[in-house]
Every structure is written in structure tokens, then in C-alpha cells.
Amino acid sequence: MHTNGHHTWFTLLAATLLGACSCPPQPSPDPATNLRDVTAEGWQPADLDTAMSLLAGRDSHAWEDHGRPLRVPRHPAEKYLADWVIVLDPGHGGKADVAGYKRGPTGVREAEMNLRVAKLLRRLLEDAGAEVLLTREGETSAAANDRLKDTHRRRAEIANNARRPNGGIGADLFISLHHNAAGKPTANYPSIWFHGEADWSEVALDAARAVGHRIGAELRNSGTGITSVLMSDQQMYRNGFAVLRHARVPAILLESSFFTHPQEEQRLRDGLHNLREAYAIYLGLVEYAYGGRPTQSTPTVERTDGRMAITTVLDDGLPGWWGSDRQRVLSSTMTVTCDGRRLAVTFDAASKTLTARGDGFSPTADEHVVSIHHANLYKHHNWPQRYRVKVAADGRIDVRPWHPPHAGEIRR
Numbered sequence: 001m002h003t004n005g006h007h008t009w010f011t012l013l014a015a016t017l018l019g020a021c022s023c024p025p026q027p028s029p030d031p032a033t034n035l036r037d038v039t040a041e042g043w044q045p046a047d048l049d050t051a052m053s054l055l056a057g058r059d060s061h062a063w064e065d066h067g068r069p070l071r072v073p074r075h076p077a078e079k080y081l082a083d084w085v086i087v088l089d090p091g092h093g094g095k096a097d098v099a100g101y102k103r104g105p106t107g108v109r110e111a112e113m114n115l116r117v118a119k120l121l122r123r124l125l126e127d128a129g130a131e132v133l134l135t136r137e138g139e140t141s142a143a144a145n146d147r148l149k150d151t152h153r154r155r156a157e158i159a160n161n162a163r164r165p166n167g168g169i170g171a172d173l174f175i176s177l178h179h180n181a182a183g184k185p186t187a188n189y190p191s192i193w194f195h196g197e198a199d200w201s202e203v204a205l206d207a208a209r210a211v212g213h214r215i216g217a218e219l220r221n222s223g224t225g226i227t228s229v230l231m232s233d234q235q236m237y238r239n240g241f242a243v244l245r246h247a248r249v250p251a252i253l254l255e256s257s258f259f260t261h262p263q264e265e266q267r268l269r270d271g272l273h274n275l276r277e278a279y280a281i282y283l284g285l286v287e288y289a290y291g292g293r294p295t296q297s298t299p300t301v302e303r304t305d306g307r308m309a310i311t312t313v314l315d316d317g318l319p320g321w322w323g324s325d326r327q328r329v330l331s332s333t334m335t336v337t338c339d340g341r342r343l344a345v346t347f348d349a350a351s352k353t354l355t356a357r358g359d360g361f362s363p364t365a366d367e368h369v370v371s372i373h374h375a376n377l378y379k380h381h382n383w384p385q386r387y388r389v390k391v392a393a394d395g396r397i398d399v400r401p402w403h404p405p406h407a408g409e410i411r412r
């Protein structure tokens with residue numbers, strides 16, 4: 001069943017050529033096109049049997065509808081991306097002269113498709129009010145050049161050091177844009193990569209899930225669903241991908257499709273296909289932003305009766321919508337640890353205050369790592385999740401957000 005408007009056009013054209021009438025266009029007999037415009041003259045609702053008939057005889061190849069119209073409307077919820085700082089990293093660049101380097105079967109270069117997707121995605125995100133930085137504007141930059149040994153660290157540092165509109169430092173999200181390669185030419189599915197253990201990358205996973213599912217649904221490649229869309233970079237390398245490992249902000253790496261798939265390679269040359277992909281990523285990011293990003297006040301750490309007391313006010317990351325007077329942080333997700341030891345917590349829903357007490361634990365002059373964890377009703381996790389707590393000799397306690405350097409790096 002085709003859902004295009006050719007039938008209606010043909011009818012109109014024929015009527016015009018025959019010098020026919022001023023009669024209104026007839027409703028299309030195609031039930032799917034009939035859904036198009038309820039304000040059109042002669043529109044009739046389809047009945048249930050008509051809808052059921054669309055479900056009869058569906059074949060799995062219909063999924064790969066690469067020729068369907070491309071539409072890129074602004075999502076009304078894109079406003080939740082306003083003022084985000086997003087760093088886009090078009091993968092590779094700088095090795096155009098290296099024979100066979102990151103090229104498809106007919107020589108299409110991954111570096112070029114990555115850059116086109118990045119530029120289109122930047123436009124979509126900027127239209128939504130986000131601030132977007134690219135790690136390269138052309139084939140290479142001072143940071144993004146595969147001939148540089150430390151290019152991955154340099155790319156990540158653009159996100160780590162990004163200046164925020166409010167004066168803070170660090171991007172909201174770092175997204176490295178790639179396309180995949182496999183020995184098997186039929187392979188073609190999206191995968192979104194996070195760093196290390198899932199436990200270290202909860203916020204990245206929130207974004208990855210939304211973006212990954214959207215890429216699958218919008219690019220419609222045959223392998224969608226063949227395996228997990230979420231992958232740890234340690235499935236590839238012991239220490240993961242350097243570009244993710246060096247990031248101190250939530251970071252994901254997209255392998256949206258395979259340039260080694262002969263048809264996909266040709267599609268990836270096409271700016272409109274690149275836009276389809278950029279739009280899918282945009283939709284995923286809108287949906288992620290819509291679900292909010294929980295955070296909390298910088299915790300106060302006190303010594304009370306010789307025990308450690310940690311207090312913080314939770315923020316579910318959501319606007320003051322209808323229902324915002326209800327608890328939107330899930331109690332089961334509230335945990336506080338100190339140096340890996342879980343503390344007993346109490347939550348006061350009225351003041352949104354989470355208090356943790358360390359039985360038998362006294363602050364010393366040492367440095368401690370306190371982790372605070374919670375998730376809202378969209379299962380979106382809080383950021384930051386860790387604080388470094390230093391107790392000075394005079395008893396003053398210094399608390400600041402902390403991201404472990406090379407989190408999860410495996411050392412022998």
C-alpha cells in the first residue's frame with residue numbers, strides 16, 4: 001500500500017487536461033492518504049476495517065522505506081534544549097590521502113559524511129536554542145585530526161572546557177558522530193557507545209537510549225534490532241574509546257549506520273539522507289531533554305555526634321508542570337555512598353531534602369568520594385553524581401563535584 005499523493009495529483013492533472021471542471025478534488029481511495037488532512041473537502045474518516053486492512057499482509061521489507069518523504073518539522077518540545085551546550089565531534093579527518101582509510105566499497109569517506117551530519121545537526125539544535133560547538137569545521141582542526149596522536153583527548157577537552165552561558169565550565173553533552181564498518185557487507189544497524197561500565201555512564205545512557213532508538217526508527221536499516229543499540233566501549237577495547245574516556249561530561253559515540261553496506265554507502269553520500277540522520281538525532285535529544293535532567297544542591301557534609309551527615313536538596317530536573325507538587329524522583333533510586341559504602345538515607349518529600357548518615361564513620365583529614373544518585377519518573381539520572389570531600393585540619397569540610405580521571409580505566 002503506497003501512501004503518496006500521486007493518485008490525487010494524477011486525478012487533478014487529468015481533470016485539468018480534459019478541460020473538465022471546477023469540481024473539488026475527490027478524496028483518495030487510499031486509506032492512508034485519507035488520513036492526511038481532516039480539513040480537506042470531502043474528507044471521510046476511515047472505519048476500523050479499513051485500518052485493519054493496512055495491517056494485513058505486512059512484510060518485513062516494508063521497514064526499509066528509504067524512499068519515503070523526508071519531513072523535518074520543529075518538535076514543539078525542542079524548547080527544553082534551550083541553553084544547552086552540546087559539543088559535536090565529527091569523527092576522523094586528516095587522512096584523506098591514506099588509501100582505504102575509513103572508506104566504503106566505492107571509496108566514500110566516513111570523515112566527510114560525519115561532518116555533513118554534524119553541520120546539519122548543529123543547525124537543528126541551534127534552531128532549538130542550544131549552543132553548539134564542533135570539534136572541526138573542515139577536514140581537520142587543531143584538535144580533530146587523525147594524524148595527531150592525542151586527537152581523541154583534544155576532541156573531548158573541547159567539551160570538558162566549554163564555557164557555559166551562565167559562566168560555568170563543561171558542556172551538557174559530548175556527541176562523537178561516526179559511521180560503522182564491518183567485513184560483512186550486509187551489516188547495517190545503529191549502535192550507541194558509552195564509556196566503561198553502565199554504572200559509570202548513567203546520564204550518557206539516558207541520552208544514548210533516546211537517540212539510539214530514534215536513529216533506528218528513522219533510518220530504517222535492515223539490521224535495526226539485531227543486537228543491543230547500547231554498547232560499552234570496553235566491548236571493543238580494554239580501556240574503551242579514548243574520545244569517551246577523556247570526557248568529563250556525559251559523552252556518547254554514535255555509529256548510526258554502516259558505510260560498508262553498499263546501498264547505505266551511496267545513501268550516505270546524499271545530503272538529504274544525512275539530514276534524515278541528523279533529524280533523528282535531534283528528535284532523540286528533544287525527547288531526552290523533555291524528560292528532564294535531575295540534579296541536586298551541592299551537598300553539605302557535617303560531623304554530627306561523631307557521625308557523618310550528608311544533606312542535599314534534590315531537583316527532579318522537570319519544569320513546574322501540572323503534577324509538579326507530587327514526588328517526581330523515584331524513592332528506590334535514591335542512594336548515597338561514601339567511599340563506596342552505602343549510607344542510610346531519609347527523604348523529606350515536602351522539602352525534597354535527602355539526608356544520609358554514616359554510622360560509625362567519622363570525617364578525617366583524608367579525602368573521600370561521596371556519590372549521590374537518584375532518577376526522576378522518566379528514569380533520567382542525576383548529574384553530577386560524585387563529589388570529592390576534603391576535611392581540613394581545622395575541621396572545615398570542602399565539597400566539590402568530581403569526575404574520576406580515566407574513570408574505569410583498567411590497569412594491570
Ligand SMILES: [Zn+2]
Pocket residue numbers: 091092102110178179
Ligand atoms: Zn569512525
